[in-house]
Each structure stands twice: as structure tokens, then as C-alpha cells.
Amino acid sequence: xxxTKLEVIEFDEAxxxxxxxxxxxxxxQKGSRVDVILPERAKGYWQQLLDIFLPAGYPQSVTExxxxxxxxxxxxxxxxxxxxxxxxxxxxEGVGVGDASAxxxxxxxxxxxxxxxxRIATILFAHKLGTSLEPExxxxxxxxxxxxxxxxxxxxxxxxxxxxxxxxxxxFSSILRALCGVAAGSSKASLSSHFARxxxxxxxxxxxxxxxTIISLMGMLAGSLVVSWVSxxxxxxxxxxxxLSVHLATNHAAVRAVSMRSLNRQRANIVMSHWIQHGSTLxxxxxxxxxxxxxxxxxxxxxxxxxxxxxxxxVDLRNILKRLGPSHEKTRSVQLEGINIYELMQLYTDExxxxxxxxxxxxxxxxxxxxxTATDQLRAWxxxxxxxxxxxxxxxxxxxxAGARLSxxxxxxxxxxxxxxxxxxxxxYAKSLRSAxxxxxxxxxETRSGTRTVxxxxx
Numbered sequence: 461x462x463x464t465k466l467e468v469i470e471f472d473e474a475x476x477x478x479x480x481x482x483x484x485x486x487x488x489q490k491g492s493r494v495d496v497i498l499p500e501r502a503k504g505y506w507q508q509l510l511d512i513f514l515p516a517g518y519p520q521s522v523t524e525x526x527x528x529x530x531x532x533x534x535x536x537x538x539x540x541x542x543x544x545x546x547x548x549x550x551x552x553e554g555v556g557v558g559d560a561s562a563x564x565x566x567x568x569x570x571x572x573x574x575x576x577x578x579r580i581a582t583i584l585f586a587h588k589l590g591t592s593l594e595p596e597x598x599x600x601x602x603x604x605x606x607x608x609x610x611x612x613x614x615x616x617x618x619x620x621x622x623x624x625x626x627x628x629x630x631x632f633s634s635i636l637r638a639l640c641g642v643a644a645g646s647s648k649a650s651l652s653s654h655f656a657r658x659x660x661x662x663x664x665x666x667x668x669x670x671x672x673t674i675i676s677l678m679g680m681l682a683g684s685l686v687v688s689w690v691s692x693x694x695x696x697x698x699x700x701x702x703x704l705s706v707h708l709a710t711n712h713a714a715v716r717a718v719s720m721r722s723l724n725r726q727r728a729n730i731v732m733s734h735w736i737q738h739g740s741t742l743x744x745x746x747x748x749x750x751x752x753x754x755x756x757x758x759x760x761x762x763x764x765x766x767x768x769x770x771x772x773x774x775v776d777l778r779n780i781l782k783r784l785g786p787s788h789e790k791t792r793s794v795q796l797e798g799i800n801i802y803e804l805m806q807l808y809t810d811e812x813x814x815x816x817x818x819x820x821x822x823x824x825x826x827x828x829x830x831x832x833t834a835t836d837q838l839r840a841w842x843x844x845x846x847x848x849x850x851x852x853x854x855x856x857x858x859x860x861x862a863g864a865r866l867s868x869x870x871x872x873x874x875x876x877x878x879x880x881x882x883x884x885x886x887x888x889y890a891k892s893l894r895s896a897x898x899x900x901x902x903x904x905x906e907t908r909s910g911t912r913t914v915x916x917x918x919x
Contacts, residue, residue: 522656522657529715532710541680542679581638582638597647598647598715721899724905730761773828773905805915827911828913
């Protein structure tokens with residue numbers, strides 16, 4: 461006699477078995493039954509509590525550096541919440557809480573002034589540095605907390621100053637908090653995009669907000685005890701400095717724990733110079749251990765940490781023309797000396813960029829053509845790095861000859877030689893970068909809004 465059996469298995473987002481259903485006929489053939497089998501290791505109450513604050517499918521749904529970053533981020537948020545209560549108390553003292561002669565209207569006007577200064581600073585900061593926030597998200601994430609901690613120190617200093625200076629100090633602290641808001645918000649969005657593996661960016665941000673809420677609540681409760689115990693100036697400043705030190709140290713550890721997969725200027729310098737010198741490709745984890753949190757913008761740094769030049773990418777063609785000859789003040793026409801601009805354009809006919817190297821100050825200028833991709837920009841940056849490395853060696857050889865310098869014609873020859881090397885090596889190198897875990901489709905080299913150029917030749 462035939463029996464009908466059926467097995468249905470349910471999985472969660474991470475691929476773990478949640479429930480197994482087994483259908484079978486009853487012995488009397490008058491019906492059937494379904495057995496519901498749960499995993500032997502069901503989630504305990506502690507795990508169920510963690511699921512409230514962790515992304516669905518954790519740990520498979522996020523990158524490997526997510527947990528370490530979140531631990532440090534929670535610690536810095538906890539210490540910042542307590543320090544924030546101390547600075548808030550100082551602000552209240554500064555505006556006259558407890559002072560019978562203080563005017564509520566003056567306190568209100570000070571609040572309006574602070575808010576206005578903060579909003580204006582937000583607009584200006586976002587306009588000036590908006591493009592660089594994503595490529596340098598680790599730097600601005602730490603810089604945001606430096607701004608915030610400086611604002612807290614100014615708040616605590618404000619009560620000791622006369623009222624006129626107090627207004628300026630509190631206004632400046634409001635500006636710093638505005639800068640913190642812009643930098644922290646934008647860098648946090650970039651980091652969340654890095655952590656999300658399954659396209660779960662929205663859910664990851666929601667869970668991160670839950671984490672911040674519970675940590676801030678715990679910080680407020682602990683801070684209430686600290687504020688009630690700490691009252692003398694010495695105790696207040698000692699506690700504040702300790703909390704801010706913990707805050708910055710844990711925040712620094714948090715951003716150091718992140719291994720970004722995009723190649724910004726600094727990471728491009730590290731992986732490309734290492735490959736040129738040693739022939740091997742570093743992984744994102746290896747690069748994260750070598751990169752600096754704060755790096756000079758546009759610097760070309762070799763594998764041994766030696767600065768070999770500078771590079772500006774996304775500039776307009778006028779920046780190159782200024783290096784090739786004097787320009788007329790009224791007509792803006794440029795008188796080229798020792799080089800034909802047509803020769804430079806012909807050299808880069810099949811490339812998505814145009815580059816000139818100013819040997820006098822070791823600076824590469826890269827003009828991007830319309831349609832250039834993130835990979836094309838990496839190709840141009842590698843060309844600039846290789847040229848700066850070769851130019852440094854040439855400059856050392858020529859240093860013994862007084863007055864010797866590279867002529868525009870010599871520079872053009874160097875450009876041609878290094879471009880040939882790039883064409884031969886970069887396609888294979890790009891494959892090795894992808895194999896090592898780098899995402900070459902993320903544009904992270906431009907830190908300023910640049911231009912794009914179209915070169916038209918007569919038919």
C-alpha cells in the first residue's frame with residue numbers, strides 16, 4: 461500500500477533551518493498528519509533580544525568588520541552621552557539658570573543665534589566638502605567627533621567668560637556641532653552602504669538607530685548619576701577629559717576596524733605602489749592596517765610612506781595650459797612654449813583622460829573626458845603615481861647638474877613611455893584588484909566637483 465510523504469523546509473535570510481514540516485498518511489488511511497520539527501538549538505531569550513538590534517540574517521548579511529565597528533561605536537556613543545550631559549549643564553549655567561537676574565528673553569535670543577549659526581554652517585560645509593565626504597568617510601567620521609568634543613569643551617568653558625564672549629563661544633560651539641552633523645551623517649551613510657551585503661541598507665540603518673537609542677538611553681541614565689555626583693570644577697573637568705579621551709579612542713578604533721572596498725586616493729596609493737614595487741596585490745583588510753585616518757588631499761605617497769608628488773584629478777584644461785605657457789590677461793589666450801597641445805591630445809586619443817606632469821613641483825594634473833568611468837579614473841591615478849615615481853628618480857640623477865630640469869618635450873616623452881606601460885599592465889592589474897576583493901566600480905578619487913572634457917578633431 462502506497463503512502464504519501466512530503467517534506468517542507470523553511471530557512472531564514474541567513475540560510476539557517478527554521479522549521480521542518482513532514483507530511484505523512486495515517487495508518488488507517490483515513491487522513492494525514494503534518495509533523496512540525498524545530499531545530500534542536502532554538503534561539504534563547506538572549507539571542508532573541510540581540511535580534512532586535514542586529515540586521516536580519518546576521519552575520520551573513522553584513523561584512524566581517526561590522527561587529528567590531530559597532531562595538532567600538534557603541535562605546536563611544538555611551539561616553540559621548542555622559543559627556544554631553546556635563547556640557548549641557550555648563551550651557552544652562554551660561555544662559556543664567558539659577559541666576560535671578562537672568563532674562564528668559566536673552567536666553568531665547570541666544571538659542572536663536574546658535575541655531576541660526578549652525579544652520580548657515582551646515583549649508584556652507586555641505587557645499588564646500590560635500591563631494592569628499594564619501595571617498596574620505598573614515599576620516600570625516602572621526603573628524604565629526606573631534607568637532608563635537610571641541611564643542612563640548614567650549615560649552616564647559618563658557619560660564620567663566622563674560623556674557624559678550626560667552627555668546628561668541630556658544631555660537632562657535634554650535635557651528636562645530638553643525639559640522640559634526642554633516643560629517644557624521646554623510647560618513648555614516650557611506651559606512652552603512654559598505655556594511656550592507658544583501659541590499660539591506662534600509663534595515664541596517666533602522667537597526668543602527670535602535671542601537672543608538674538604547675546606548676543613548678543607558679548613557680543618559682549613567683550620566684544622571686555622574687552629574688549628580690560631580691559638581692566641583694576639578695571633578696567636572698577631570699571627568700569630562702576622561703570621557704572625551706575614551707570617546708575619541710574608541711571612535712578611532714572603530715574607523716580603524718573598517719576595511720573599505722573602494723579605492724580612494726590614499727588606498728590607491730598603497731595598493732598601486734605596492735604592486736609596482738613588489739608585484740603583489742594587497743587586500744582591503746591589509747590596506748586598512750596601513751592607511752592613515754588623516755591624509756593630505758591629493759598626495760602621491762609611495763609604499764615606503766615617502767611623498768613623491770601630488771595629483772589633482774578632474775581639473776579643467778586651463779590648469780594644464782597655465783603650466784605650458786603664459787596667458788593673456790584680457791583675452792585669456794595661452795602662448796605655448798616648447799610644446800604643441802595637439803601632440804598632447806594625440807597622445808591620449810584612445811584614453812578617457814588627459815594628463816600633464818609639472819616636473820618643477822612634482823604635480824600631476826588629470827583632465828577627465830566625458831564618459832570616463834571609475835576604472836578609468838583608477839587607471840589615470842596609477843599613471844600619475846608611476847610617472848611621479850619615475851620623475852623622482854630622474855630628478856635625483858639630474859640634481860648633480862646645476863640648472864638642469866625637464867623640458868616640456870622631455871615630459872611629453874615620459875608621458876608617452878609611462879602610458880605605454882599602463883596600457884600593458886593595467887588590464888591584468890585590474891583583474892587582480894577584483895580578485896583581492898576591491899570594488900572598482902565605486903568612484904572615490906574625486907574629492908571636488910570636477911569637469912568633463914570632449915575633444916573634437918576636424919574630419
